[in-house]
Amino acid sequence: MELMNKLWNAAKADRKRIVLPEGDEERTLVAAEKIHELGLADVILVGDKDIINNKAKELGVKLEGIEIADPKTSDRLEAYVNEFYELRKNKGMTVEKAEKIVRDPLYFGTMMVKLDDADGMVSGAVHTTGDLLRPGLQIIKTAPGVSVVSSFFIMMVPGSKYGEEGMLLFSDCAVNPNPTYEQLAAIAIATADTAKNLCKIEPRVAMLSFSTMGSADHEMVDKVRKATELAKELRPDLLIDGELQLDAAIVEKVANQKAPNSNVAGKANVLIFPDLQSGNIGYKLVQRFANAEAIGPMCQGFAKPINDLSRGCSSDDIVNVVALTAVQAQK
Template sequence: MSVDSDIISTLTQRAKQRPRRIILPEHGDERVLQAVCRLASNGAVVPVLLDAPTTDTATIPDNVEIFSRRSDAAQWRDRAAAELFARRAAKGTTAEQARASLDNPLLLAALLVGLGYVDGGVAGSVATTADVLRAGLHGVGLADDAHQVSSFFLMALADGRLLSYGDCGVIPDPDAEALADIAIATAAGHQRLTGAEPRVALLSFSTRGSAQHSKVDKVREAFDIVRRRQPSLRVDGELQFDAAFDPIVAQKKAPNSAVAGAANVFIFPDLDAGNIAYKITQRIGGAKALGPLLQGFARPWMDLSRGCSADDIADVAVIASLLGD
């Protein structure tokens, strides 16, 4: 079995144990409809569409929920409009404007996620990342312990190991507080998806004071913040990648470290490093990269690449299901 099929099969089997309701608002996209059919067939997720597709509706399985056909759809729209007004009134949004905004399917779906009508949402096969993030911020909102949205990749290595890389897709140059947020959120996401205890390495071009620079200071400060906020989390930094990944190097560079040589969560100091690293791991190392998986929202709200396949959409829906409460 390939790396791709092995990790997806494992995640799908786990999701089947407790299928969550995941909304996919871009029902006009044929790829979304294909993904919905796959999900409805394998039972990993209970897929929800805002409305029936305008063509070929007979291809949608009977066990796919169509929100607009529910007898209480109007009441849920009323609740969504009231919630949006409550969140945006201070910004000058009127009640009428809030209701009119629900014509945006992404925003309506995000509000239904935020209200708990569904367990999570997946969008972005048609909409831009900026639109998906905006809808998520307005509709789902941030988790209580989050200060911003970031992302991580679940990396399935060719030898079967699972690593998490953050942030590789959202925040270009996080400060120490943001880097600590990314570390804590990525550790939680890694544990939910893999079941393994997270061992977090805050990466740098320095290990334990081998270099002095303001960028190194940022990583050290982030480490202190993580330790203060999550004292039970196994974390170390600053560490170079080889010290974090290779046990032999770790013995030389960071003896007695809680994670050096055995890290499974790697936190990069900026988006340059993270984005380059995951692509090298994927293209040269032959790893399967699942993501970027958005984190920091109060409930799972996932973005897609507009070049995604139907299988990609279904896979992200499975991950959204597993990242739920």
């Protein structure tokens, strides 16, 4: 947990305002209290104020010092409605529709981030990834020069020698079902930059497949090869190699046999999965069988930080994702 300790300290050093749109959800309330007590961020809960306060009272959660933003009574609702209408009027949006939509806590929270009333948002304890992505893509949109929003997990495997002393980044495990080779290259580059800027490690990126350096011939392998070539071309400063089977990517002995000339094989700390099925299955296998801590899914590529949670998350998971979101907001 050395990484999380560093990130917690970074979050405390420059506190950001992080909005939690699932304000009356039990794990979210417990997490909000802990985040406030630890000083990781200034939390804003979105939802019906009476319901939130009553739920907190049932749980024994103290909300003193924690802001509650109620869309029904907020003096910012009109500004959010007008901004959302302007953003979407070319798509057939009306002011009446905009008001109905923005009252939804997810859209309300996203508008808070858009108009700088909050620095970042975390959701997903009860909502799906798609629920988060829709307002994110409609309102926040992608950062300049970024072609695709993707996700990553920070996987921490206790006692493991693989990756960076048991820490690896997995991508994309939550957003893009079947990325093109261009999108896969962009995902690899984004995750490498995340590893460097957020996790403070030198990324060694493995483009995963069921083939290693030409051992199999298939259109699915071709996509990974083309993605690897494009990523290397776009970012020659990064260590990216493939295609690599998982064992060749992280096990030095296997790498020496299968990919002896690779500067990544056997020591990868960033694993890029070829599609969402393999990525989602892969992270959950490691999480359950290796008793790993899976922090995320975090989003990368948005113009401002909004991040997802697994619906199976714990309150501690929410605390960690809020801390990471706060550090992203500092950038």
